[in-house]
Amino acid sequence: MELSFIIEKFILITVIFLVSLGIAAYSTLAERKIAGYLQDRVGPNRAGPGGMFQPLADGLKMFMKEEIIPADANRFLFIAGPSLALLTACIGSAVIPWGQDMVIGDRIIPLQVTDINVGILYIFGVVSLGVYGLMIGGWASNNKFSLMGAIRAASQNISYEIPMGLSIIALLLVTNTLSLKEISEMQHGGNWNILYQPLGFLIFMVCSFAETNRTPFDLPECETELVGGYHTEYSGFKMGAFMFAEYLNMFVASAVMSTLYFGGYNYPGMDYVNGLVGPIIGPLIGMAVLFAKVFAFIFFFMWVRWTVPRFRYDQLMNLGWKVLIPLAIANIVITGIWITIYDKL
Amino acid sequence: MESLSNRKKVLDQKPMNFWERLYLPAIFQGMAITFKHMFKKKETIFYPEVEREFSENWRGLHSLKRDEQGRERCTACGLCALSCPAEAITMIAAERQKGEENLYREEKYAAVYEINMLRCIFCGLCEEACPKEAIYLDGPIVKSDYLRKDFIYGKDKLVEEPLKS
Secondary structure (H helix, E strand, O other), X not given: OOHHHHHHHHHHHHHHHHHHHHHHHHHHHHHHHHHHHHOOOOOOOOOOHHHOOHHHHHHHHHHHOOOXXXXXOOHHHHHHHHHHXXXXXXXXXXXXXXXXXXXXXXXXXXXXXXXXXXXXXHHHHHHHHHHHHHHHHHHHOOOHHHHHHHHHHHHHHHHHHHHHHHXXXXXXXXXXXXXXXXXXXXXXXXXXXXXXXXXXXXXXXXHHHHHOOOOOOOHHHOHHHHOOHHHOOOOHHHHHHHHXXXXXXXXXXXXHHHHHHOOOOOOOOHHHHHHHHHHHHHHHHHHHHHHHHHHHHHHXXXXXXXXXXXXXXXXXXXXXXXXXXXXXXXXXXXXXXHXXXXXXX | OOOOOOOOOOOOOOOOOHHHHHOHHHHHHHHHHHHHHOOXXXXXXXXXXXXXXXXXXXXXXXEEOEOOOOOEOOOOOOHHHHHOOOOOEXXXXXXXXOOOOOOEOOOEEEEEEEEEOOOOOOOOHHHXXXXXXXXXXXXXXXXXXXXXXXXXXXXXXXXXXXXXX
């Protein structure tokens, strides 16, 4: 554990943290722009050229708002809720491999904060912790709409975590490892997991829509029924923290989907390009490719949000328990049979 | 029962078939439609820079007219204030002095003429009531502002520009 190691990790963490915050901030602008374009409008375009500074203006507005804590709310938990939501959203990106190892001189710098051998389980843990933020916030508000939203968030996350986990088991049968770094390396050369696990990917994607509380599964904050859902009583920066956490979760979910199923930082012709530009620029190009995939997924999230209407609550539960879980189990069985036969041949 | 109008239509709700129950084809169809709209011409009118064209009989901000010689037409009879259903118009009349004939057409004129734009409903009854053709609602949209007092428009904002030369 020498000093250079600490410095290198510190720089990497700072960069990833800032980049993910920046992406989350600009996701809010992208969401409004995409919503506008999908509806034959143009979206915000006043703050700066083409609305570039809109996130800054929104952030400033959030900070300037009055801090309101309802009289009967539990003050400590009321503040702890959004803080926890934001914290868990931020730490999810720690295990994602952003690129191949960078070689500077004789030092090998991995573009990943930490390569723990249970990477996927870590992400699962963090994502399911995230719902505590919503639950605590909704409960502490002392408001029936908030409580309803919190209950929905909790039951929705429990229901959709099961098919998500089951779809990952099928993926693990293929990859034989939980480490995201090894999974990324395995997909080198166009060998993407989506080709082996199309059904698993579909289940995983539907579940990540539910886990990040995005439309069509945004029942915890369903305006038409619950005023604002779990953040009914929130205003100002605490409300902003919840919103920010949602966009950060979306970013992490996109990164996880790209890494698990769409080859991570791999792209066709990677070895050729790496030989051309050397071991410093090469990994950075891989990183750019991964970010391009992430942005494509974020766009997909928004595209779906502005197309598909919200599910009814019983439909949501039907889909989770009666469709996705049996499908995921069937997927595991099929994958297992296929691997056994493939090994025998 | 027998339908009298012959327009009765019995809807039959068939149970959904397998593809419909999958939802996914319908979702992709919808997403294709929304994606097409990304490249359609946008309906937005960039308001302060571009203004929508108004119809001929659009009623906007009031203006107090002048006659051909540039004199104010208003004679402060108060009919507009009387006809106003929103009580938006007030005025104080004054007598024309010697030497002011080039300013006011009639022997009496409005020394103060105020319209409260927050009260005004832009019905155009003042326009109809005016016997001197002195007030018309032919202006633009009334601008937004921060304070209520700034919405009380006096003669400085209402009277037409004096004639050139």
